[in-house]
Amino acid sequence: MELIVAVYDDWGIGKDGTQPVALSADRKFFRETTRGAAVIVGRRTIEDFPGQKPLPGRLNIALTRKGGEIPGFTVCSGPEEAVQAAKASPRAMVIGGGSIYRQMLPMCDTAYVTKVHCTPESDTFFPNLDTDPDWQLSQTLQSGEENGILYDICLYKRK
Numbered sequence: 001m002e003l004i005v006a007v008y009d010d011w012g013i014g015k016d017g018t019q020p021v022a023l024s025a026d027r028k029f030f031r032e033t034t035r036g037a038a039v040i041v042g043r044r045t046i047e048d049f050p051g052q053k054p055l056p057g058r059l060n061i062a063l064t065r066k067g068g069e070i071p072g073f074t075v076c077s078g079p080e081e082a083v084q085a086a087k088a089s090p091r092a093m094v095i096g097g098g099s100i101y102r103q104m105l106p107m108c109d110t111a112y113v114t115k116v117h118c119t120p121e122s123d124t125f126f127p128n129l130d131t132d133p134d135w136q137l138s139q140t141l142q143s144g145e146e147n148g149i150l151y152d153i154c155l156y157k158r159k
């Protein structure tokens with residue numbers, strides 16, 4: 001399984017339920033990379049989706065312990081159930097947020113990490129893969145600058 005995340009220099013990923021700095025180049029990379037895949041997402045992150053609607057062209061799998069229905073999403077009560085549901089798609093990608101990344105990182109062998117080189121205040125963090133002995137930077141896929149902010153889109157692989 002794969003995951004995709006945008007991190008700031010301190011590996012912060014969000015504050016007050018949203019991303020304080022978001023780059024359109026990263027959004028484009030996210031759209032292209034997740035197209036056609038099953039995307040596994042925590043209920044809180046869905047609240048930050050435009051209109052709280054599912055992402056088009058993808059199988060949207062929501063994780064919640066509350067049960068019930070979320071229109072447009074396949075609702076699952078835990079990571080294992082989400083992994084099973086994702087088998088309906090050729091590719092499964094974990095797309096956050098913080099609690100879902102933490103729980104599902106051990107199930108992933110590939111991570112697309114956009115490093116957004118700034119440090120806005122965050123209250124949610126991703127584990128630092130640069131200091132994780134299980135992971136290595138495999139390739140920098142793309143580098144650029146947007147609104148004066150440098151970014152690198154990096155591919156990490158489990159060793």
Ligand SMILES: NC(=O)c1ccc[n+]([C@@H]2O[C@H](COP(=O)([O-])OP(=O)(O)OC[C@H]3O[C@@H](n4cnc5c(N)ncnc54)[C@H](OP(=O)(O)O)[C@@H]3O)[C@@H](O)[C@H]2O)c1
Pocket residue numbers: 004005006007012013014015016017018019041042043044045046048063064065066076077078079095096097098099100101103124
């Ligand atoms: N930078 C990025 O790439 C990126 C990507 C995505 C999100 N984010 C940021 O991450 C933050 C949100 O992260 P978060 O950790 O607060 O919330 P989250 O991981 O998006 O969602 C948490 C919710 O997921 C459900 N959940 C968690 N573990 C579960 C389990 N084992 N079984 C069933 N359901 C489970 C629970 O929903 P219920 O409460 O309904 O039970 C829980 O409240 C936001 O700031 C967002 O902007 C950043």
